[in-house]
Amino acid sequence: MQGNSIGFWILAALCIAAAVQVVANRNPVRSALALVGVMCCLSVFYFAQGAEFVGAVQVIVYAGAIMVLFLFVIMLLNLGAPNPMMDRVGLSKPVALLASAVLLGSLAFAGALKIAPGRAVKSPVSGTVQQIGYALFDPGRPWLFAFELTSVLLLVGVVGAVVLAQRRSD
Amino acid sequence: MDPITATHYIGLSAILFAIGAVGVGIKRNPIVIFMCIELMLNAANLALVAMGKHLGSISGQMMAIFVMAVAAAEVAIGLGIIVSIFRSRETIDIDEVNLLKL
Numbered sequence: 001m002q003g004n005s006i007g008f009w010i011l012a013a014l015c016i017a018a019a020v021q022v023v024a025n026r027n028p029v030r031s032a033l034a035l036v037g038v039m040c041c042l043s044v045f046y047f048a049q050g051a052e053f054v055g056a057v058q059v060i061v062y063a064g065a066i067m068v069l070f071l072f073v074i075m076l077l078n079l080g081a082p083n084p085m086m087d088r089v090g091l092s093k094p095v096a097l098l099a100s101a102v103l104l105g106s107l108a109f110a111g112a113l114k115i116a117p118g119r120a121v122k123s124p125v126s127g128t129v130q131q132i133g134y135a136l137f138d139p140g141r142p143w144l145f146a147f148e149l150t151s152v153l154l155l156v157g158v159v160g161a162v163v164l165a166q167r168r169s170d
Numbered sequence: 171m172d173p174i175t176a177t178h179y180i181g182l183s184a185i186l187f188a189i190g191a192v193g194v195g196i197k198r199n200p201i202v203i204f205m206c207i208e209l210m211l212n213a214a215n216l217a218l219v220a221m222g223k224h225l226g227s228i229s230g231q232m233m234a235i236f237v238m239a240v241a242a243a244e245v246a247i248g249l250g251i252i253v254s255i256f257r258s259r260e261t262i263d264i265d266e267v268n269l270l271k272l
Contacts, residue, residue, distance in 0.1 A: 012178075015186070019209055022193065022202075022205055023190075028205075039212060046216075049223045061242060070204070073249045077252070077262065079262075096191075096192055104184055107183075111217075125228050127228065131228060132228070143232050150236060150240070153240065
């Protein structure tokens, strides 16, 4: 448990540093690479909590597919150069920082309130592909219908992306 | 050092969510704003998985998987919209693209 907790603190520091880089860096390509770092750290956290399938999907879908899409669009629109689009100026920066600080405080407060230490369940829940599959396709649970809806959503997403990005012939 | 509990993961998740919210507030590049939204979705996922483990239920992981699927669809549509806006206006600066503003 000792090694576990040291690993957690190191990874959490890395994760927060990378997340700050996503926001602070002026170059969108570097923001994207920092976001890949955040996602890899989160994947390790998922594995550490026994959610193997979610951790693997995190790397494959987020760090693989979604970030490649981001980098592809950045390069397609030629935004990789040091960014001419500066951040917002004037009042919006302190307002955003203040609002986020309030948000962080309330989230942390709600989290600390909701997690009563006595409620922790000792039986570990495993997130292997087998367990996820049994839960997903169990007719007695709500996930099967959501799964079918998600397939329709992804189909609509694919068709919508093609329609949006096609060249108008006029 | 204390063992790592769900509280630690929830705290980390709250910090990541707040950093993403700052980015959405101060950035003018819509692609970076999208990345910050992804960061916030990831923070929510971390909270879901941590609470699922804390309560001994697999439901947290199931919800995280559905969030990932919806995020994938959202990114495909959103980047399609950005490419389309860039084609018609030659800029994607979020302050210049104000067609829907009253």
